[in-house]
Each structure stands twice: as structure tokens, then as C-alpha cells.
Amino acid sequence: MTAVVEQAFREHRGQVLAYLIGYLGDFDLAEEAAQEAFAIAAERWPREGTPANPSAWLAKTARNRAIDRIRRDRTLAEKTRLLSEPQTMEEGGEEPTIPDERLELLFTCCHPALALDAQVALTLRTLGGLRTEEIARAFLVAEPTMAKRLVRAKHKVKAAGIPFRVPPPDLLPDRLAAVLAVIYLIFNEGYGGRGELAAEAIRLGRALAELLPEEPEAYGLLALMLINDARRDARFRDGTVILLADQDRSLWDAEQIAAGRATLDRGLALGGRGPCVLQAAIASLHTEEPQDWRRLAALYGELARLTESPIVELNRAVAIAESGDPEAALALVDDLDLDSYHYLHATRAELLRRLGRPEEAHAAYDRALALVHSDAERRFLERRLAELRAAPEAKAQKKRECEAQ
């Protein structure tokens, strides 16, 4: 492919494909037609020049190819929904612009009647433009498994009549939450190390914010991803996770953090107080120095009320302790129903240590160690426990030194 066509592919593939899926009601037919159109562009554009409106040219060409195919193939004709109007668009002349139906496609791909892993795969395949083998690799699944998952999902969309539309207002909040969750899940898969997925999620998030310019949660999600992703290079050292407080801030992408904050401000200006906006506000505060723990505690509190998540409550407790009240933090932690979560016990241990209750701290570290799975975290806990054991001896040593003088 020439550079121009390659660029058109990157920029317009999603929109062209969304238009074709909406028009044809068939993912496979749409994908094949889009591919054909890009191949024709690669052949013609260098010779005849790039059309004034590349996406409309591609959509029109693909649509005409698809209609030709349907005409040739009667069984296919019966399967597709259009066929009352099999008029090919006129070739040449001014192309009308095609509607941007990426949002409709996104809601179709993230429909709750599809399993979450199918939603993710379908979103990456259609809007992300990833190849099946790329998605399979990213999710550590064998390629035939991923191919089967995609085939099944595409078939269900069509056979079960999953609508191609932006949901009506009564369904929108739930459906939007599903879309946000899929994009964030893609981001977190990437955040764990597979960087290309994080970049893809940010692209999707940007498109969503563009398509829903009045929706604060879309800005919230984009801001959250931008700010977290900006710390990517500082998060690992020699394969070990580095806690935020110990990260080398010179490795942070300051420009991207600023972009994230500006995006967050747009969400806040629209009156957003949803889970994504709150998480972005928290992520933003965490990048400030010194951190405003009181505000963080308040934001975690607001988020906990929304999500009813005990893990968010645990984070609130940490913020309360950091803002100078470990006693209140401990009371909060002791109320949480998270007994099998190692981080709860590690937090308790740290609070008890600060409150001068080493024996209880010791027991809490033991409990955390019994529950922890990751080696990196285990080493971290063992080091804290060793420090706790060493502390009283160090004190006794000092006392002897004093007496000796």
C-alpha cells in the first residue's frame, strides 16, 4: 500500500466499516467489501490522484462492490437486509459525505447480549482494526479460539437482531457504562505490559469523546487513561512494579498528563461526577506533589458511594491515614468485608505499625503473606515484616548505647 492509502486506512477504516455494517447488516460482507475498496484505492489513487473525500470514496466503492456481490449471489441476497434498494451509487463526481456511524457500531459491539470477551474482541476487530491474530496474541489466546469467538459474536449480532443504533435515552446509561467498561478493560490489558492495547484503548476513548461531546464520562475515561498511561515508563524497573510514591517522576510524560488534566476539566465542566470522572480526578491528584490526601480521601469517599466497592473504601482508608489519621483509617479497614484480599491485611499491618502495635502488625503481615500470589508483592511484604522485626531490637540497641554513655 502507498503511504496515502495507508494513512487513509488508518484514519477512515473505522468510519467506512461502520457505515458498511450499518448499511449491509453483515459484518463479514462489510469487512470484505472494505478490504476490496482499500485494494482498489491502492491501485487507483497513485494513478488518478487522491479523491477529495477519501472516506466517502472508499465507502461508495465498497458499497458498490458489496451490491455486485449480492446480485451475483442470491442466497447472500436473501440473508442481507437491504435489497429493496440495490442501487449502486454513481461513480465519479462529487461524493456526498457518509454518515459517521462508529458510535452505532461501538454500541452494537458492546451489547450486553454478547459475552464480555466477545464484546472486547469485536470492538478491537471492527473499530480498532486489529487482525484476529493480533487480538489473540494480546489476550494470550490461541488464534483459532479467537477466530471462533469472533465468528460466533458476528453471527449472534445478526441472527439475534442486536440493533445497530445509539440506544434510546432509557437504555443509554447502562449501555454507555458497558462501552466504557470494554474500552477500560482493553486499556488495562495494555497497562499490564502490552502497550499497543493501551494505545488502542486511548484511540477508542478519544473517538468516543469526539462522538459524545456532551458526555462527561467519555472525557473522564479518556483523561483517566491518558494520565495513567503517562506514567507507563516509570511503572516498572527490572520487571518489578514500582509504587507510585517511589516512581521516578522524570520518566513521566508531562505533556500527556497535562492533556489528561485538560480532558478531565472538560468532563468536570459538563458537571460530571460519574465513576470515570472521579477516577480521573483521583489519578490526576496522585500525580501532584505533594499529594493532597484530604481531597483524595473525599474523592475516594464519593467514588465508594457510587460504586459500593470495598476496594475503593480501602483506598479511602489509605488516604485518610496519609492525611494524618491512622486511627480512623484502621476503624474503617476493620469494617470492610475483604478478608481474603491480601492488600487489606497489608494495609492493616502498616496502620497497626504506625499506631505502635507491632505484635498485631506482625500477625496482619503474616495473614497478608499467606494470601499474596505475586512474587513481587511477596518480596515487598517480607521486607516490611523484616523491618518490623528489626525495629524493637534497634530501639533496644539504642537504649543500651545511651546507658553506656
Add this chain to the structure above:
Amino acid sequence: MKYMLLIHQGTTPTPRTPEEWGKLSEEEQNAVYADYQAINQTPGVTPGVQMETPETATTVRVEDGRTLTTDGPFVAVKEALGGYLFFEADDLDAAIELAARIPAARMGGAIEVRPVVE
């Protein structure tokens, strides 16, 4: 699109299980009747027939040409079909909305929405 809505009663009380049914208040019982009536009158709905309880079912198999019968439904009693209806709708969202209005969906059962091949 045409859908078949398969109603799985699960633990939903029905007039056919008088003991459990009697635990519902009169108001709740009337709501169940009213809901089913409203659903059957919804445009696009073709009501199914009423079915006796799954315990009255007989399951039939043929092995080596011999007809074998067993007492009870093919699946566990709790998972057995309790009723069905057909719904002609624009899309799956409309069918899901109708399914959610069927009393069994909120009273311990579940509705399976299946597209019908046309």
C-alpha cells in the same frame, strides 16, 4: 425479527403450586395475572399455550428401535420450560424489554430469548 421467549419458571410460585402461590399477597397475585394479561395483549405477541407442571412431563427416547420413556422433564424440574410466547419485534432490545416484564423473570425464574429462523 421473530423471537420465541421461553419461560423458565425456576422457583417462581404459580397457581399450580398452591403452597408457594399462597405465600404471595393478593396484591402480588393480581400483579402476576395483570402482567401476563398485559404481555399477551402487547402488539406483536402471540401467546403460547398453558402448560401443566414439569412433574407431569414424560420424556421419550428411542434406542435400537425401542421406545423408552422416563418420568419427568428432560432437564431438571427447576430448569424445565414453564411456558412460551412468540414476539414479532424490531430488534433484540425490544424482545429483552418484553422479557423483563414477564413475572417469572423477577420471581426466581428466567426468560430465554431465542430468534426464530424465518
